[in-house]
Amino acid sequence: MASCETMAAEALAQVVKDAVDSNAELLDRIQGEIWTHPELKFEEQRAHDLLTEELRRVGFAITPSFVLPTAFKAEFISTKGSGTGPTVCFVAEYDALPELGHACGHNLIAEAGFGAALALKQALEVSNTLSGRVICMGTPAEEGGAGKALMMKGGAFSDIDVVLMVHPSAVNDIAPPFLAVGKVRVRFLGKASHAAGYPWAGVNALDAAVSAYSSISVLRQQMKPSWKIHGVITKGGTAANVIPDDTELYYYYRAPDNGELEQVRRRMEACFQGAALATGCAVDMDWQGGYEALLTNTILAETFRGHAEELGASFSERQKSSRMVFMASSDIGHVSQRIPTIQPTFEICCAPNHSKEFASAAGSVEAQGPTLIMTKALALTGLDILSNPDLLSEVVKHFRERTGNSP
The missing domain is CATH 3.40.630.10 (Zn peptidases)
Known part of the structure; x- marks a missing residue:
């Protein structure tokens, strides 16, 4: 009973x-x-x-x-x-x-x-x-x-x-x-020039952005399945015959906890620094807080x-x-x-x-x-x-x- x-x-x-x-x-x-x-x-x-x-x-x-x-x-x-x-x-x-x-x-x-x-x-x-x-x-x-x-x-x-x-x-x-997430806004600064007349006088910030985007894409092959990176190029230039001097990307990155999130962040930072070095651009990274897991x-x-x-x-x-x-x-x-x-x-x-x-x-x-x-x-x-x-x-x-x- x-x-x-x-x-x-x-x-x-x-x-x-x-x-x-x-x-x-x-x-x-x-x-x-x-x-x-x-x-x-x-x-x-x-x-x-x-x-x-x-x-x-x-x-x-x-x-x-x-x-x-x-x-x-x-x-x-x-x-x-x-x-x-x-x-x-x-x-x-x-x-x-x-x-x-x-x-x-x-x-x-x-x-x-x-x-x-x-x-x-x-x-x-x-x-x-x-x-x-x-x-x-x-x-x-x-x-x-x-x-x-x-x-x-x-x-x-x-x-x-x-x-x-x-x-x-x-x-x-x-x-x-539900993963921890961070955000980063990346800006590459180069030097504008006529793309046909004087390309050697320019420093191509779009090349830096594309290089960074490609490096992140290659990086994904070596990441844990629980690590996520996704982003867009938010600024890529204004005219086809002008070498872009200012470009920008925006990324989210995710991991199961804050420790692993920091590992992802360091590897992304290397991609951005490498793109800047390869193209001769300056790079500015604005790492923004996100959500905890x-x-x-x-x-x-x-x-x-x-x-x-x-x-x-x-x-x-x-x-x-x-x-x-x-x-x-x-x-x-x-x-x-x-x-x-x-x-x-x-x-x-x-x-x-x-x-x-x-x-x-x-x-x-x-x-x-x-x-x-x-x-x-x-x-x-x-x-x-x-x-x-x-x-x-x-x-x-x-x-x-x-x-x-x-x-």
Whole structure:
């Protein structure tokens, strides 16, 4: 016979699932509004206002423009039971891509974060014993703006025990390899001259750019599969009969951690220096900060997996290996290196992220089924954290072992 404690836990879990189901129409409307009106990084005022208005309406205390103008914090506190408890933070993203709109499905991330926070809030309201704090954190500018890193620097993630979010993709992956990423803008300076009349008087900056681009391409053959370099020539000259004296390239480079990222950086720098030496150009390299790698908390991830698979999702290695792996980078990496975090990906279609096809899928009716499953799994994971102190202790222990830090 099940114990009273087990029955109570099962009842609260059912409250969570019922809350998501009963608010499915609201969640669909919210994501649809965000999908229909895509906004670029740091410009997400409409999404900010929509989400804060709806979260306030369902009983959350709202801090609008939290650290950043289009960020927010929605908070609900329950002081039943012991009067204190853990803080569970669900992340909402809502920025879009230039020209492509929501081709990374951030409208669905907003839906899942909103829905999970609402469902866990309702469970806390029903319980006579659970205490804790539920936060829905609105985080702008994931697409190249490092919004979460800026928010963390401003103290937005202080006093939070766990951070939970999901990301739509073409594959279900409980611990996706979101890489550390850096950026570099490289400028070659030469000397202009008439390309036919006096070519010997010029120093060709385009030759330097092409040489650098070719060297990077050759370098890829010797790189680890987990190292990524991709870039463009952003400035190559203005007229065919003028030797270019000023050219520019822009690169992203990625690796599984900061140590390997530095190895990639040094090898790229050698390519740029070599191109300058070979052509007689001067070179200026502007190495820019990027995103840290995602550190998935295994204890949290396995807890989430259990709920998601019970609800019908599959995170098997076979399923993952048969489809493309979503190997990208995200500013959630900054958070994960400092607070126990998960960001599983979930399949909504077979097209790659950042494509027109994926944008269409993110706004489709078909995306709602898997999104609601992930929303429930997020909320149930949060419920476990609030109701099981031993689980939170395991999560923190695992985090300390991986990082050497205390969250």
